[in-house]
Amino acid sequence: MPTSIFLTGATGYIGGSVLALLLPDVQAGKYVVTTLARDSSKVDRLQTLGVRALKGSLSDHELLKKEAEAHDVVIHTADADDLPAAQAILEGGKAKKERIGKRLIYVHTSGTGVLTDGAQGEHIEGVVYEDTNVEQLRSIPKTAMHRSVDLAILRASEQGDVLAYLVLPSTIFGVAKHKLAQPPLSVSNPLSQQIPLKVKATLRRKPVQVGSVGPGENVWPLVHIEDIAGLFVLVLEGALKGSIGEGWEGFYFGENGHYKLIEVDSAIGKILYEQGIAETPQVKPFTPEEVEELLGTYLGTNSRAKATRSRSIGWKPKYGHEDFFKSLPEEVVIVASLFK
Numbered sequence: 001m002p003t004s005i006f007l008t009g010a011t012g013y014i015g016g017s018v019l020a021l022l023l024p025d026v027q028a029g030k031y032v033v034t035t036l037a038r039d040s041s042k043v044d045r046l047q048t049l050g051v052r053a054l055k056g057s058l059s060d061h062e063l064l065k066k067e068a069e070a071h072d073v074v075i076h077t078a079d080a081d082d083l084p085a086a087q088a089i090l091e092g093g094k095a096k097k098e099r100i101g102k103r104l105i106y107v108h109t110s111g112t113g114v115l116t117d118g119a120q121g122e123h124i125e126g127v128v129y130e131d132t133n134v135e136q137l138r139s140i141p142k143t144a145m146h147r148s149v150d151l152a153i154l155r156a157s158e159q160g161d162v163l164a165y166l167v168l169p170s171t172i173f174g175v176a177k178h179k180l181a182q183p184p185l186s187v188s189n190p191l192s193q194q195i196p197l198k199v200k201a202t203l204r205r206k207p208v209q210v211g212s213v214g215p216g217e218n219v220w221p222l223v224h225i226e227d228i229a230g231l232f233v234l235v236l237e238g239a240l241k242g243s244i245g246e247g248w249e250g251f252y253f254g255e256n257g258h259y260k261l262i263e264v265d266s267a268i269g270k271i272l273y274e275q276g277i278a279e280t281p282q283v284k285p286f287t288p289e290e291v292e293e294l295l296g297t298y299l300g301t302n303s304r305a306k307a308t309r310s311r312s313i314g315w316k317p318k319y320g321h322e323d324f325f326k327s328l329p330e331e332v333v334i335v336a337s338l339f340k
Helices: 013-027 040-047 061-070 083-100 134-139 147-158 194-203 225-241 261-274 288-295 308-312 321-338
Strands: 003-008 031-037 052-055 073-076 104-109 162-169 171-173 219-224 251-254 258-260
Touching: 003 013, 003 061, 013 031, 013 225, 031 040, 040 052, 061 083, 061 104, 073 083, 073 225, 083 104, 083 147, 083 162, 104 147, 104 225, 147 162, 162 225, 171 194, 171 225, 171 321, 194 261, 194 288, 194 321, 219 225, 219 251, 219 321, 225 251, 251 308, 258 261, 258 321, 261 321
Parallel strands: 003 031, 003 073, 031 052, 073 104, 104 162, 162 251, 171 219
Antiparallel strands: 219 258
């Protein structure tokens, strides 16, 4: 029998890229995949790919519970911070365990935002979190970004209700080129979050000028969209074999190097200036009011991660720091063209 997978977020950046990698195995009969979409036209387009597509959203908790109970695996990529949605999936997993005695494999998308500090762009924090260091992982404050959902999933793992695997992407870069993200299908988002957020915040300033949070001396990890999608597939395969760690031993960081935020700000400023959009390539720090209104404070934080466990299961990311900066012009120009 093929393995049944319930994939949330197929119309998103990460989920669409994961589904694109799974499709050859779907077509070969190895996997049967169920997806969700809010848009009826996207439901129809997803079904042309040989997947079972349902109209629904993360607010449809009974649907999430039902589908989680009915499937072997849930890969949840839609929203790292939607606790009620995660709880509905966990309830489905518990019901599955109680009904047939088999634990749901739950692959959840968290993020290295959970590792952030309060630097406000002023400095590089010395702590580097490693995904094999359980003591470090347990020490993360309950108030950290993504943490309430992560802890709920880990509690369910400890109680024996699900087998939990947490994938933590960092700053994801690269325009998604797979067929789900490009015409004529265009069912999934081709763009990342952090770079577009910074570009949109810049374009809202009058006159247009790229900004930083403080001096921008803070750092974040980076990972290409194709590499992080590949990590999800590796975690799925390892989970099905029972050959990789789960629960507190089941954190998998998506990291292939780090970058300093001021480097990205400077690159964005140069690109927008060369496009005739910004009046100057120079970086001007955002005011505290602009940070609160346009960005949120997390882009002024440090997030430092080392993907030791991910690499131990065979993950070999192809794209690093140099590729990150090479990818910026395409993404910045696309976001600027879409800005309203």
